Amino acid sequence: MSRSNVGRIAVVVAIVGLVVGAAIAPTVWDRATEPDGTVAVIELHSTITGDAATEVVDDLREARQNDTIEAVVLDINSPGGSAAASEQLYLAVKRTQQEMPVVTSVTGLAASGSYYMTAPADHIYVTPASTVGSVGVRAVVPSGGTPNGEIVTGPDKGSTATNAEVRQRVEALRRAFVGTVVRERSESLELTAAELSYAKVYSGARGVELGLADSIGGLDTAIQDAADRAELTDYDIVRMESPQPSLVSQLGLRADGQPATSASAETQATFDYQGVDTVQYLMLHGSLAAPETEVSANESR
Amino acid sequence: MNLGKGLGIVGVFVLAVLLVVGATTGVAVLTDTGTETTARPDAPTFENDTLLPEAVADTGAVATAETDTEKTVVVDLSHGNDVSRAEMQPLVDALVRGGHDVMFFTGGSSSIGYSSSSGSSPLNKSLRDADAFVVANPGTAYSGSEVNGIEAFADAGGRVLLLADTPTSGSSSSVPSIVPSIGSGSSVSASGQPTNVAGRFGITFGSGYLYDMTENANNFQYIYGSTAGESRLGTDAEQTVFRAAVPIVTSAESETLLTGDNVRHSSTRKNGTYAVAVRNGNVTAVGDTWFLSPEAATLADNEHLVGNVATFLTDGDKAAGAPQASGSSSSSDVTFPGSGITTPIATPTNETSDTNTTGTPTNETSTATPA
Numbered sequence: 001m002s003r004s005n006v007g008r009i010a011v012v013v014a015i016v017g018l019v020v021g022a023a024i025a026p027t028v029w030d031r032a033t034e035p036d037g038t039v040a041v042i043e044l045h046s047t048i049t050g051d052a053a054t055e056v057v058d059d060l061r062e063a064r065q066n067d068t069i070e071a072v073v074l075d076i077n078s079p080g081g082s083a084a085a086s087e088q089l090y091l092a093v094k095r096t097q098q099e100m101p102v103v104t105s106v107t108g109l110a111a112s113g114s115y116y117m118t119a120p121a122d123h124i125y126v127t128p129a130s131t132v133g134s135v136g137v138r139a140v141v142p143s144g145g146t147p148n149g150e151i152v153t154g155p156d157k158g159s160t161a162t163n164a165e166v167r168q169r170v171e172a173l174r175r176a177f178v179g180t181v182v183r184e185r186s187e188s189l190e191l192t193a194a195e196l197s198y199a200k201v202y203s204g205a206r207g208v209e210l211g212l213a214d215s216i217g218g219l220d221t222a223i224q225d226a227a228d229r230a231e232l233t234d235y236d237i238v239r240m241e242s243p244q245p246s247l248v249s250q251l252g253l254r255a256d257g258q259p260a261t262s263a264s265a266e267t268q269a270t271f272d273y274q275g276v277d278t279v280q281y282l283m284l285h286g287s288l289a290a291p292e293t294e295v296s297a298n299e300s301r
Numbered sequence: 302m303n304l305g306k307g308l309g310i311v312g313v314f315v316l317a318v319l320l321v322v323g324a325t326t327g328v329a330v331l332t333d334t335g336t337e338t339t340a341r342p343d344a345p346t347f348e349n350d351t352l353l354p355e356a357v358a359d360t361g362a363v364a365t366a367e368t369d370t371e372k373t374v375v376v377d378l379s380h381g382n383d384v385s386r387a388e389m390q391p392l393v394d395a396l397v398r399g400g401h402d403v404m405f406f407t408g409g410s411s412s413i414g415y416s417s418s419s420g421s422s423p424l425n426k427s428l429r430d431a432d433a434f435v436v437a438n439p440g441t442a443y444s445g446s447e448v449n450g451i452e453a454f455a456d457a458g459g460r461v462l463l464l465a466d467t468p469t470s471g472s473s474s475s476v477p478s479i480v481p482s483i484g485s486g487s488s489v490s491a492s493g494q495p496t497n498v499a500g501r502f503g504i505t506f507g508s509g510y511l512y513d514m515t516e517n518a519n520n521f522q523y524i525y526g527s528t529a530g531e532s533r534l535g536t537d538a539e540q541t542v543f544r545a546a547v548p549i550v551t552s553a554e555s556e557t558l559l560t561g562d563n564v565r566h567s568s569t570r571k572n573g574t575y576a577v578a579v580r581n582g583n584v585t586a587v588g589d590t591w592f593l594s595p596e597a598a599t600l601a602d603n604e605h606l607v608g609n610v611a612t613f614l615t616d617g618d619k620a621a622g623a624p625q626a627s628g629s630s631s632s633s634d635v636t637f638p639g640s641g642i643t644t645p646i647a648t649p650t651n652e653t654s655d656t657n658t659t660g661t662p663t664n665e666t667s668t669a670t671p672a
Binding site for chain 1: 341342343344345346347349351352353354356357359514515519520521523596
């Protein structure tokens with residue numbers, strides 16, 4: 001083998017080495033400068049329907065299972081909604097909080113069902129004008145019994161329950177809700193269970209004073225706090241957006257094309273199964289215009 | 302020879318496969334930490350023994366109002382009263398079983414101003430044959446003549462029962478959270494309180510309702526009432542249940558029969574003991590109508606209260622003929638502006654033990670409501 005051949009091979013090897021090195025370099029660079037982890041910002045900016053809750057529960061599960069996500073910030077602006085969906089959200093947030101820091105930023109309204117899912121957070125940030133509270137339950141009972149021409153197998157098949165039973169169920173939901181909030185906020189809460197049951201809403205500033213929230217701060221403060229709690233100095237932020245309400249309900253229409261005029265039609269369109277009027281148990285803040293028959297476990301609405 | 306070689310090759314192949322699969326399994330088992338570490342969220346409030354409320358005892362039956370003589374009880378429905386026979390069926394049953402007559406007075410209205418030849422209003426005429434008179438949630442006010450007539454009726458020994466709920470306005474958006482959806486068949490959908498009738502006897506129905514956030518019948522508006530002192534109305538009715546009861550204020554001569562203890566008033570949010578049932582002579586006032594309904598009449602000790610109310614209505618001793626027509630000493634009927642206009646009066650429907658339901662239509666709304 002001649003000397004020139006050796007030199008040629010060396011040059012070729014060097015070029016190949018450079019090419020390989022250049023290909024690997026970005027990856028090494030990325031590795032070296034990679035953030036320590038990710039803070040997931042999970043939005044809830046709608047009333048809590050079953051579908052909205054499912055998406056947020058999925059987001060929270062993703063946060064738990066994705067190894068890069070080290071902390072969660074909840075961005076809450078919702079008047080609440082279905083009682084069952086609100087409980088699902090509470091359990092999902094609670095479970096997430098047991099695994100990683102969860103910090104809430106109330107960017108508007110955390111009332112009723114949306115306060116339920118806010119309660120287990122490690123820290124709750126509010127602004128003076130944001131709203132927290134409304135710890136209460138309501139049941140909207142459809143009027144009328146079994147219509148003519150319909151045959152049912154029992155007296156409660158059509159109406160689903162007697163009023164006394166609906167009251168009992170609302171009371172059970174109230175006990176679970178109020179008891180949970182008292183337990184989750186036990187370190188700072190200044191209200192008794194009976195006072196909380198009035199279901200008032202409070203301004204953010206008053207909420208901090210009463211212990212329903214922890215401090216004044218915006219969304220960025222909440223993200224920084226979540227990162228600090230997860231001991232991240234260098235982190236990414238990923239936003240998991242709130243489910244958008246369907247076009248049909250945005251137009252104020254029911255799925256069958258009828259305009260949603262009465263409160264019952266609206267709640268039916270928002271929370272219920274299409275075409276079936278059932279007793280609806282809601283953790284919802286705000287007035288429903290002219291309810292048919294309503295059993296509420298709280299005073300203020 | 303060739304066969305042995307072939308088997309050897311297959312054996313090496315199988316060994317190689319097993320080695321790879323085994324190594325993969327081992328590494329997978331060692332590195333698998335599970336998808337979720339905690340099995341379930343820590344939410345003990347959901348599994349608390351006290352989560353499910355106890356139902357209020359719903360046993361017993363309303364006793365029959367048995368007295369020596371057969372009495373006539375008139376229930377006023379002529380003032381747009383926001384109450385129906387169905388809503389006081391247990392009371393009607395207790396009276397009818399005791400052989401008494403229950404009449405729902407639907408005819409004539411004070412605003413129309415009917416004047417008979419004697420100058421008396423149709424209500425006062427009906428009262429002459431009655432022994433007891435029930436007023437519940439009138440939608441319109443009683444005229445001066447009618448109030449005078451009712452006072453004369455009570456003075457003559459007639460029993461008067463005044464019932465009122467929290468006033469509602471017909472189409473308001475600020476309805477209380479529990480509203481019985483009745484009155485659709487009537488021209489007056491608002492319910493009110495018999496203010497001027499009660500005022501004549503030194504009784505005032507309050508505004509708002511009473512509530513209790515802690516000791517209640519599974520809802521803050523469903524409060525427990527307890528007996529105050531020794532009264533026949535409170536006999537055996539140690540714990541009664543009222544819905545959104547109205548507090549009653551009375552003058553000194555009235556006797557407080559039932560109270561809500563340690564409850565709050567919705568208007569003032571003040572804690573205290575409020576009278577829910579009072580009696581002044583022959584007049585008893587109760588700040589609730591719901592306790593008479595089929596849903597409520599046997600809750601807790603309500604059956605005793607309903608029975609005692611039926612007894613109160615029938616154990617009086619009224620002088621016949623009162624209230625007298627105008628010109629007499631006890632009554633001073635005035636002539637209405639519409640005097641002389643003859644308006645057809647619906648005959649009061651008569652309900653006796655024999656004819657529980659009459660064919661005569663009444664003004665009462667017959668819509669069955671899950672009140």
